[in-house]
Amino acid sequence: MTILLSTLNARYAHASLGLRYLLANMGALQEQTRLAEFVIGAKTTDIVERLLAHRPRIIGFGVYIWNVEETTRVVAMLKRVAPQVVLVLGGPEVSFESSEQGIVQLADYLVTGWGDVTFPKLCGEILHGPKPLMKVHVGVQPPMADIKLPYALYTEQDIAHRTLYVEASRGCPFKCEFCLSALDKTAWPFGLDSFLAELEALHARGARLFKFVDRTFNLNIKTSLKIMQFFLDKIAADPADPVYAHFELVPDHLPDALKEGIAKFPPGALQFEIGIQSFNPDVQALVSRRQDNAKAADNIGWLCEHSHAHLHVDLIAGLPGEDIDSFARGFDRLVALKPHEIQFGILKRLRGTPIIRHTEQYKMVFDPYPPYTILSTSLIDFASMQRLVRFARYWDLVANSGRFANTLGQMLGDAPFNNFMAFSDWLYAKTDATHRIALDKLAALVAQWLQARGMSKDAAGALVGSDYAGRVDAPAQKAKPVAVPVRQARHLAA
Incomplete structure (x- = not known):
C-alpha cells in the first residue's frame, strides 16, 4: 500500500519543503510513504x-503555478x-478556484x-x-506545536x-492583494527553541546554505536576532567554513538592534530579498500595501553602505x-540606492488573490495560462507591456548577472529606466530574441550599443572587456569574477 508524495520542482536544486512536511506528519503511515520528486521539462511518460x-496505491501531487500544466499531463496519463x-492534489495552485481546473476534474481528491x-x-x-x-x-490548520518539523528528512544528497x-513561521500579517499571503489572518511562529535545534542538526550534518521562506523574517525582531545569532556563532566558530542564509525582509522595519546584528556578518554570508513592488503611494493604497517609502529607501541605502549583505x-x-512613467520613477529611485539586484517582475494573477477585484476598473487582462501574467491594463497597452517583459529579461542578462558591472553605469547614465529601455528596444530589433543569446554575442552587442551612443570603438x-574577456571587437582584459549568489525560487513551501 505504498503512498507516494510527488511534485515537479522548477529545478533539481529546489528540494520540496511542502512534500517533506507531509512525510514528516504521516504518523502511522509514514513507513509506507515515499518521496518521488521530478523536475519540470521531464518526459511525461518517464x-x-x-x-x-x-x-503505489495513492499518489499525492504538490501543484504550483510553475508545474500545473505538466502535472496535468502526468495526472491524465496516470488515469x-x-x-x-x-x-490526491494539494498546493497553492489548486487551493483556490478549483472547480474550473482541468487537473482537479481528473484527480480523485483535493486537499x-x-x-x-x-x-x-x-x-x-x-x-x-x-x-x-x-x-x-x-x-485543517493545527496548532503550530502539533506540526512535526521535516528537516531530518533532507537526505545527505539534498x-x-x-x-x-x-x-x-508561516503566514503573513500584511494584505498585499497580488500575494496569496493576503488571505492569511496573521503570521504563526514555530517554537523557536525546537526550530533552532533543527537548524543545529542540519548544520551538524553539513548543511551550509539555508533559504528561509518566511514572508516576514524581521516581523519579530527578538526572534530575528536569535536566528541571526545562530549563524553568527557558526561563522565565528570556523570562519573558513562559510555559512549562507537568505531571508525576506519587510523593507521599512529595520530597527537599530537588527542593523547591529546584520553589520556583523562577513561578505558572502547573508542575502536579503526585499519587496518594494512600487514606490507610488496611490498604487500601494489600491493594492492594500502598507509601506513607509522614505524609511524603506533609507533602510536599503543603509544596508548597501553599512553591511555586506547581498540585496x-x-x-x-x-x-x-x-503607468510606465510611474514605474520608471520608482525604478530610477531604486537604481540610485544601488542594491546588488533589482528583480523586475511582471504582475501575475495568482489564483485566489484579491487583485482580481480591480479587473474591470483598470481593464486588467491576464494570460489565461500559467503563470497568468498581466497582458495589458488601462494604463499600459499590450505592446508596451511586451516591451517591459523584454526589459525585465535583458535586465537579468546584463545587470543582475553581474557580468557587466563596469559597463552598466555607462549604459544607465542619469536616466536609468529610459536608457535601458532604449537599449532593450535596440537589442530586440537586432536579435529578435530574448533567450539563448550567447554571452560572447551579448558582450559584442553591448559594445555596439555603446558605440551607437557615441563612444568610440576602442573605448567601448x-x-x-574590463567586465568580460570574450570576443569583442577590441582587446579584452581578463575580468575579475563577480560573486553573485544564485537567485532562489520563491516560497516553495506548501
Missing part, C-alpha cells in the same frame, strides 16, 4: 513509468494507464490549504475506510547538492493604477 514502478491508483493533518487523515480513510464521500477536503528551505530588491510592473571594447 515520470509516469517511474511513479508506477513503486506500485489512463493506471486508473486503480488514487490521485486545499494546509495539508499537514488533512492529507494523512484522507490517506488513512482511502486505505482503511470508511471511503471519503467528498472530493474536496479543506485543510544537503550536498540542493538548497535547503526552512521556515521559522535582491523586487519591483512589480503592471499593478493597477500604475575596452569598457566591455
Whole structure:
C-alpha cells in the first residue's frame, strides 16, 4: 500500500519543503510513504513509468503555478494507464478556484490549504475506510506545536547538492492583494527553541546554505536576532567554513538592534530579498500595501553602505493604477540606492488573490495560462507591456548577472529606466530574441550599443572587456569574477 508524495520542482536544486512536511506528519503511515520528486521539462511518460514502478496505491501531487500544466499531463496519463491508483492534489495552485481546473476534474481528491493533518487523515480513510464521500477536503490548520518539523528528512544528497528551505513561521500579517499571503489572518511562529535545534542538526550534518521562506523574517525582531545569532556563532566558530542564509525582509522595519546584528556578518554570508513592488503611494493604497517609502529607501541605502549583505530588491510592473512613467520613477529611485539586484517582475494573477477585484476598473487582462501574467491594463497597452517583459529579461542578462558591472553605469547614465529601455528596444530589433543569446554575442552587442551612443570603438571594447574577456571587437582584459549568489525560487513551501 505504498503512498507516494510527488511534485515537479522548477529545478533539481529546489528540494520540496511542502512534500517533506507531509512525510514528516504521516504518523502511522509514514513507513509506507515515499518521496518521488521530478523536475519540470521531464518526459511525461518517464515520470509516469517511474511513479508506477513503486506500485503505489495513492499518489499525492504538490501543484504550483510553475508545474500545473505538466502535472496535468502526468495526472491524465496516470488515469489512463493506471486508473486503480488514487490521485490526491494539494498546493497553492489548486487551493483556490478549483472547480474550473482541468487537473482537479481528473484527480480523485483535493486537499486545499494546509495539508499537514488533512492529507494523512484522507490517506488513512482511502486505505482503511470508511471511503471519503467528498472530493474536496479543506485543510485543517493545527496548532503550530502539533506540526512535526521535516528537516531530518533532507537526505545527505539534498544537503550536498540542493538548497535547503526552512521556515521559522508561516503566514503573513500584511494584505498585499497580488500575494496569496493576503488571505492569511496573521503570521504563526514555530517554537523557536525546537526550530533552532533543527537548524543545529542540519548544520551538524553539513548543511551550509539555508533559504528561509518566511514572508516576514524581521516581523519579530527578538526572534530575528536569535536566528541571526545562530549563524553568527557558526561563522565565528570556523570562519573558513562559510555559512549562507537568505531571508525576506519587510523593507521599512529595520530597527537599530537588527542593523547591529546584520553589520556583523562577513561578505558572502547573508542575502536579503526585499519587496518594494512600487514606490507610488496611490498604487500601494489600491493594492492594500502598507509601506513607509522614505524609511524603506533609507533602510536599503543603509544596508548597501553599512553591511555586506547581498540585496535582491523586487519591483512589480503592471499593478493597477500604475503607468510606465510611474514605474520608471520608482525604478530610477531604486537604481540610485544601488542594491546588488533589482528583480523586475511582471504582475501575475495568482489564483485566489484579491487583485482580481480591480479587473474591470483598470481593464486588467491576464494570460489565461500559467503563470497568468498581466497582458495589458488601462494604463499600459499590450505592446508596451511586451516591451517591459523584454526589459525585465535583458535586465537579468546584463545587470543582475553581474557580468557587466563596469559597463552598466555607462549604459544607465542619469536616466536609468529610459536608457535601458532604449537599449532593450535596440537589442530586440537586432536579435529578435530574448533567450539563448550567447554571452560572447551579448558582450559584442553591448559594445555596439555603446558605440551607437557615441563612444568610440576602442573605448567601448575596452569598457566591455574590463567586465568580460570574450570576443569583442577590441582587446579584452581578463575580468575579475563577480560573486553573485544564485537567485532562489520563491516560497516553495506548501
